[in-house]
Amino acid sequence: MAVREAEPVSSLQEVHDAGLDREDLLGIYRNLLTTRGIEERGHILYKQGKIPGSFYTGRGNEASAVGVATAMGPHDVGTPLQRAMGVHVTRGLEPWRIFAQYMGRADGPTRGRDGNVHIGDANLGLYAMVSHLPAMLPVAVGMALAFRIREEKRVAIAWCGEGASARGDAHEGMNLAGVRKLPVIFWIDNNQWAYSTPSHLEYAVEHLADRAAAYGFEGVVVDGTDVLAVYREAKRAIEKAREGGGPTLIESVTLRMEGHAVHDDAFYVPRELFEEWARRDPIERFRAWLRDHAEMTDAEEDEITSGVKRLLNESLQRAEESPLPDPGTLVAAVYAQPEELDTPHHK
Ligand SMILES: Cc1ncc(C[n+]2csc(CCOP(=O)(O)OP(=O)(O)O)c2C)c(N)n1
Ligand SMILES: [Mg+2]
Structure with a gap:
């Protein structure tokens, strides 16, 4: 089974067919700006x-x-990782709580107990990452297995980077998911670098999505700077999984536009590569698409841009007002209590 390379999205009609109306499109733009602004x-x-x-x-x-x-x-x-802030924003985690998490405050989703980007709010179906990569991938597979056992029509998304996809837990998770045809999507954010290691030193296949065939499911490569193509491919894979069609591996290709973390100036990434990918900036690209295909007006654009700015200003202030956690509560909410678990053997 050859890997499929997804086509870009071109027309408004195609987007409507994929289930998005104009309000949804403007909402996506707002979420993109909010994510970058945060x-x-x-x-x-x-x-x-x-x-x-x-x-x-x-x-x-x-x-x-x-x-x-x-x-x-x-x-x-889902189990989004350190590059996937937009997932939290889109699923409704309020920016002030994200800022509170950044600063270790009591109102962050982990109540000041975990690292600044180790974010997750179980009420939104998002489970915070641990540092070890890709340790959250088998967790997502486990959730998909639970959905199967409980006969729930729910889908799990397992995120990992292209570097992390080389590790054993990725193989084990994908193999089990393939064997059991579990409702899980493996989302590989291929940003071409794992810290200072370039992709040609990370894997020898042409596309990481080529590996899907070895696990018995479909592999798709998508341009990760095209938000609508990403949406369309994700939607297709999620609904297929929901209907019992098993996993899909989606490789979303981007470039990590900054250092590995903010201490790193990415001196090892060729400048020309940054310049090339800056011209494909995902937000500017979608803004241009909205102007060309959805007739986004100046007034709408201004309203969205100033609304995001206002939201982030207010959110920052609210987060600064959030206290540091009370040291007396150090071990509260670190371990689940038996009564919080729905597994019969814990009752
Ligand atoms: C098992 C493990 N080894 C090393 C690290 C340190 N580390 C954190 S991120 C990272 C690079 C990961 O690269 P990739 O999977 O491509 O994700 P990206 O950072 O590019 O998003 C490394 C080596 C880790 N977190 N876990
Ligand atoms: Mg990477």
């Missing part, structure tokens, strides 16, 4: 010394993250 402000907070630990951004990956999250159903789940 990370830009996060970078400033880091420089101000307000963020403990290191700090990671997903610049260049906004469309990949927002596109998938737009395609997820309300009861679907």
Whole structure:
């Protein structure tokens, strides 16, 4: 089974066919801007010394993250990683809580207990990552297995980077998912670098999606700077999984537009590569598409841009007002209590 390379999305009609109306499209644009704005402000907070630990951004990956999250159903789940802030934004995690998480405050989703980008809100179906990569991938496979056992029509999305996809847990997770035809999507954000290691030193196949055939399911390569193509491919794969069609591996290709983390100036990435991918900026690309194909007006654009700015200003202020966690509550909410678990053997 050859890997499929997804076509770009060109017409408004095609987008309507994929299930999005004009309001949805403007909402996607808002989510893209919000995602970038949160990370830009996060970078400033880091420089101000307000963020403990290191700090990671997903610049260049906004469309990949927002596109998938737009395609997820309300009861679907996922394990997004450090480049996928747009997933949290799209599923409704309020920006002030993200800023609170960045600064280790009590109102962050992990209540100041975990790293600044180790974000997850289970109420939104999103489970916070641990550092070890891609350790969350088998977790997503486990959730998909639970959906199968419970006969729930829900789908799990497992994120990992192209570097992490070389590790054993990725193989084990994909193999089990293929064997059991589980409702899971493997979303590989291929940003061409794993810290300072370029992709040609990471894998020898042409596309990472080529590996899907070895596990018995479909592989698709999508341009991760085309938010609508990302949405269309994610939606197709998610609905296929929901209907019992098994997993899909989607390789979303972008370039990591900043250092591995904010301490890293990415001196090892050729400047020409940055210049080439800057011309394909996912947000500018979608903005141009909206102007050309959905007649986004100046007034609409201004309203969205100023609305995002206002939201982020207010969110930052609210997060600054959030207290640091009370040390007396250190071990609260770290371990699940038996009564919180729905597994029979814990009752
Ligand atoms: C098992 C493991 N080894 C090393 C690391 C340190 N580390 C964190 S991110 C990273 C690079 C990961 O590259 P990739 O999977 O391509 O994701 P990206 O950072 O490009 O999004 C490394 C080596 C880790 N978190 N886990
Ligand atoms: Mg990478």
